[in-house]
C-alpha cells in the first residue's frame with residue numbers, strides 16, 4: 314500500500330543536528346518511507362491531507378513495562394499500549410518483563426521469560442504499535458553462554474536492577490557477559506523503586522558500565538546531583554530521562570548533556586506503567602517540560618524521543634528519511650490554546666494535539682486522537698483506493 318501525506322506545514326527529521334526536512338509531502342510504500350519533500354501523490358492508494366500540520370517520526374518510548382499482550386498487571390488495565398499509540402508512541406521498548414506476576418528468578422526461568430516475551434511481541438502490534446520485548450532480568454548464576462544462547466534466539470536486551478545480587482557492583486560481570494554476547498544492557502539508576510533493591514548511583518553505573526542508564530533522572534528517586542556530570546564525562550552510556558521520575562534532575566541532565574557535547578546520548582522515555590500509573594501522553598509531557606523549562610528548542614527534544622532512541626537501540630525507525638520504517642505522527646497546536654503551531658505550543662509548555670498516527674505504512678487513525686486535545690487544523694483522508702468498512706459511519 315502506497316500512502317502519501319501531503320500539505321505538511323513542517324517536517325521534523327528526528328536528527329537533532331539537522332532537525333528539519335524541506336518540503337511538504339511524505340510518501341510511504343510497503344511499510345517504508347520512500348520519499349520526503351515534494352513528490353506527486355498521483356499514484357498513491359491513500360492520500361492524507363495534513364492541512365498544514367507538522368510531521369514528526371513516531372515517538373519511541375524506550376522504557377515501557379510490558380508483560381504479555383496489551384495488559385499491565387501493575388495497574389490491572391488492558392489496552393494501555395493501544396492508548397499510548399494515541400499519544401504518538403509507535404514503538405515501545407521493554408524495560409524487562411519484571412511485572413509478570415510470579416516472575417521467575419532462576420537463570421533458566423529468566424531466560425525463558427525473555428525468549429517468550431520476545432516471541433509474543435515479534436508480530437503482535439497492539440493498535441499498530443511495534444513492541445520490542447524480551448529483556449532478560451540479570452540474576453546471579455547467568456553465564457556468558459546463556460547470553461550467547463539468548464542472542465541467538467533473538468533476545469536483544471538485558472536489564473540490571475532487579476536481581477538477587479548482594480550489591481549492585483555484582484552486576485558488572487553479568488553486564489560484561491551480556492555485552493560480549495551483543496545484548497544492549499540497561500541499568501536501573503537512583504533510589505530503589507521496589508522494596509529490597511538498593512540505590513544505584515554514579516559510582517555503581519561507572520563500574521557496571523551498561524549501554525543505557527535507565528531513568529538517570531531517578532526512577533522515581535534521583536541519584537546525587539554531582540553524579541550526573543561524572544556519568545556524562547566518564548562514560549559513553551545513554552542518558553535516559555523518564556516522565557515517572559524527578560523533573561528537576563531531568564532538566565539538569567538535559568543542560569549538562571548539551572553543555573558537554575553529549576546530547577546524542579540523551580533519550581526520552583516514560584518508565585510506565587508503574588506505581589506512577591499509565592501515561593499515554595507521558596512522552597508528550599516530558600518533551601513539553603524540557604522544551605518549555607530550558608533554552609533548547611522543541612524540535613531537539615522531539616529528536617531525543619525519536620532518532621536518539623533509534624540510534625541507541627539500533628532501530629530502523631525514528632527518522633523521517635527514505636528507507637526508514639514508515640512510522641509517522643502528525644501533530645498540531647491544540648485547539649483552544651494560545652499558540653498557532655505544534656512547535657510553538659510545545660515551547661509554550663502545552664502538550665501537542667495529535668492528528669494522525671501511521672505505523673509500518675498503515676494509517677492507524679486520521680483526524681483525532683482519543684487522548685490528546687483536538688487539533689487546530691484538520692487532517693483528513695482525501696482519497697482512498699483501499700476497501701473499507703464504512704458501516705460505523707452510518708450510525
Ligand SMILES: [Zn+2]
Pocket residue numbers: 376378408532584585587
Ligand atoms: Zn522501570
